[in-house]
Amino acid sequence: MSLYASGNQTVGPYxxxxxxxxxxRDIAARGAKGERVAIEGRLLDGEGVGVSDGLVEIWQANSHxxxxxxxxxxxxxxxxxxxxxxxxxxxxxxxxxxTTIKPGRVPGPGATSxxxxxxxxxxxxxxxxxxxxxxxxxxxxxxxxxxxxKLVPPARRATLIAKRKAEGALEWNIILQGKNExxxxxF
Amino acid sequence: MNKRAAAKRGELPRYxxxxxGTQPEYNYPPYASTQKRCPTQPLVVAPQTLSELTGPxxxxxxxxxxxxxxxxxxxxxxxxxxxxxxxxxxxxxGKAVPHSLVEVWQANSSGRYPHRTDQHDAPLDPNFSGAxxxxxxxEGRYRFVSIRPGEYPWRNHYNAWRPAxxxxxxxGPAFLTRMVTQMYFPGDPxxxxxxxxxxxxxxxxxxxxxxxxxxxxxxxxxxxxYSFDIVLRGRDATPMEP
Numbered sequence: 001m002s003l004y005a006s007g008n009q010t011v012g013p014y015x016x017x018x019x020x021x022x023x024x025r026d027i028a029a030r031g032a033k034g035e036r037v038a039i040e041g042r043l044l045d046g047e048g049v050g051v052s053d054g055l056v057e058i059w060q061a062n063s064h065x066x067x068x069x070x071x072x073x074x075x076x077x078x079x080x081x082x083x084x085x086x087x088x089x090x091x092x093x094x095x096x097x098x099t100t101i102k103p104g105r106v107p108g109p110g111a112t113s114x115x116x117x118x119x120x121x122x123x124x125x126x127x128x129x130x131x132x133x134x135x136x137x138x139x140x141x142x143x144x145x146x147x148x149x150k151l152v153p154p155a156r157r158a159t160l161i162a163k164r165k166a167e168g169a170l171e172w173n174i175i176l177q178g179k180n181e182x183x184x185x186x187f
Numbered sequence: 188m189n190k191r192a193a194a195k196r197g198e199l200p201r202y203x204x205x206x207x208g209t210q211p212e213y214n215y216p217p218y219a220s221t222q223k224r225c226p227t228q229p230l231v232v233a234p235q236t237l238s239e240l241t242g243p244x245x246x247x248x249x250x251x252x253x254x255x256x257x258x259x260x261x262x263x264x265x266x267x268x269x270x271x272x273x274x275x276x277x278x279x280x281g282k283a284v285p286h287s288l289v290e291v292w293q294a295n296s297s298g299r300y301p302h303r304t305d306q307h308d309a310p311l312d313p314n315f316s317g318a319x320x321x322x323x324x325x326e327g328r329y330r331f332v333s334i335r336p337g338e339y340p341w342r343n344h345y346n347a348w349r350p351a352x353x354x355x356x357x358x359g360p361a362f363l364t365r366m367v368t369q370m371y372f373p374g375d376p377x378x379x380x381x382x383x384x385x386x387x388x389x390x391x392x393x394x395x396x397x398x399x400x401x402x403x404x405x406x407x408x409x410x411x412x413y414s415f416d417i418v419l420r421g422r423d424a425t426p427m428e429p
Contacts, residue, residue: 007387018292046223069241085243126220128211186230
């Protein structure tokens with residue numbers, strides 16, 4: 001049997017009613033090893049206005065570069081209780097903030113290795129199907145050889161790399177339109 | 188190729204691309220808010236890696252068994268027509284998606300959400316919050332008990348009303364199978380005028396967002412029933428060889 005996937009529809013303005021119960025702003029459980037980071041930013045629309053009815057979901061590997069998923073067959077350690085999932089609604093100004101650990105490197109296509117990154121899904125009222133993007137880390141040598149970053153026009157790569165604000169604090173914004181428009185992926 | 192060795196390198200069978208016409212465009216002017224919230228640059232086409240072929244795993248431990256009954260979350264029963272909504276979550280190969288989280292939310296029977304930004308002049312129901320969740324069983328089946336949601340105005344255009352709908356959020360086995368959609372009701376006269384429903388260009392795909400009246404699952408003297416199957420992205424039949 002072969003079917004086509006159902007159509008996506010917007011989360012609408014009242015997304016919090018159904019989705020707030022799983023809000024997760026601290027992605028790494030206490031037992032998770034690795035460099036702790038806080039990532040904050042804003043979700044901005046085409047007029048530079050913060051999107052107050054948006055939601056960011058994060059998916060990431062642990063510090064060893066292992067996903068808490070049965071299809072990740074790598075022989076790497078996985079801490080008990082590490083899920084690697086975050087769900088962060090934006091606030092009235094379109095801002096979001098979460099804490100986690102910097103993930104390790106995971107395999108890429110062929111024999112490549114990917115630079116540390118977080119996978120991001122972006123939902124909001126006024127968007128009929130969520131967008132996929134990534135957060136990479138600053139001062140990371142492996143960014144230069146990352147197989148996905150290489151596919152992004154050089155002038156736009158910076159939109160995927162968080163900026164260091166202070167020790168342990170990174171800034172990464174989602175800019176939907178215009179100058180510095182965030183790169184979104186089609187997988 | 189040795190499948191296990193390939194899996195270790197993160198080479199797993201890829202998910203098929205969405206079929207043309209079955210998904211909404213990011214910029215869909217009839218839904219006015221999309222215009223300032225859509226990317227203007229083309230999406231960067233990228234290979235599916237271990238990062239996208241995996242995704243968060245949820246289970247029965249994440250929910251309470253009663254979370255799928257929206258009529259029993261308060262002291263009293265909500266006002267409205269009681270309904271059973273059930274169906275299966277499948278992939279594009281017709282295979283069940285088992286043990287997967289399904290989240291729903293909806294308006295009350297008068298078309299009002301208990302949300303601080305909902306200013307619609309219709310009564311709130313102290314016995315209805317409008318949110319539920321469940322985990323599919325081994326055959327991909329889910330079941331909710333609720334009340335039929337009301338229609339409500341939404342200012343997208345003159346005298347715009349949303350057809351009755353229930354929001355569905357699904358994860359499936361991977362980041363790539365994540366889906367948020369809406370379930371509609373058969374025979375709703377507002378569907379014809381609804382930009383969200385009509386954002387799906389393919390008529391067959393659009394109609395699949397309408398639930399089916401489900402006589403089998405009605406409960407005599409108690410509830411009507413609607414059936415709604417959801418199909419998530421499925422994998423290519425044959426793994427991609429390098």
